[in-house]
Amino acid sequence: MEKLSLIVDMDEVMADPITKLRAWYARDFGKTYTDEEIAGKHLAEVVPPAHAHLFHQYLNTPGFFRDLAVMKDAVEVMKCLHEKYHLFVVSAAMEFPNSLKDKYDWLQEHFPFIGWQQICLCGSKQIVSADIMIDDHSRNFHNGIRRKILFTSHHNVFEQAEERVNNWKEVAQKLLG
């Protein structure tokens, strides 16, 4: 049987930029936001309005994405998904051009079994299609995606989802069962 195609998002799914963004904000302004304070919101919405633009600067700082923490169990589960599916990693990275090489190098370091053929760094995900997509942004679930799996992140906790996973163990249960 032909393998199904599976698109997996990077930020807040494979990689954790939120811990680092909170740490950088705390470094600059002495305030660390709690999980409760950012639930259902984007970081730019919870800080004082005059600080909202800073996250764009943080995210476009060369090196920001290079040493992000890997999400728990992501490597082990991705290894198995790579065997079972036509696996692609698709990240909407183009808004932050300084992140491009960092993201590639980060994948090489932590997910060396993923070949360059399987990586896609785009602006909008509207032109990528697959049988299954795992993403923390429901805006990426367009008609070209058959099965839409929302990966829980602080900003989407109150959203309705057709299908939701809270962590990589649950991804394994759904897609490797």
Add this chain to the structure above:
Amino acid sequence: MEKLSLIVDMDEVMADPITKLRAWYARDFGKTYTDEEIAGKHLAEVVPPAHAHLFHQYLNTPGFFRDLAVMKDAVEVMKCLHEKYHLFVVSAAMEFPNSLKDKYDWLQEHFPFIGWQQICLCGSKQIVSADIMIDDHSRNFHNGIRRKILFTSHHNVFEQAEERVNNWKEVAQKLLG
């Protein structure tokens, strides 16, 4: 009426890497290949076998893609395509990770009207879909592409094509008529 989506390739369509590759090869080995010598072939196939790997090195040299010549009439026609279509620039760049930022910067310089949302740097084009694709590699014309327009390049001159354009004036005739 909803705009049609249009994917345009970069290398050998918007940008000219072949002139530079031939120049670098001539610089290193004193031999300049003519159009006749490379017709229907990839450069790596026409040089002595021991040199075939060099093109990969050239292409992954930081800066290689940064100052490529823009194909004649590409800017003017792309400006009009950008108005009429949902335009995306999709380049299979991931094999050459040092090219990623260079390609982004090159687009910003020569095609500043193309936003980051419209740029996609991928490994394989198998996951990108559109109503129309302009590409010099027919291998990128999969089932997710409705109308497949082959852009003539030295390596594809002897290929059969459903639809072919030889230059940007012909793109304009076909898509802006």
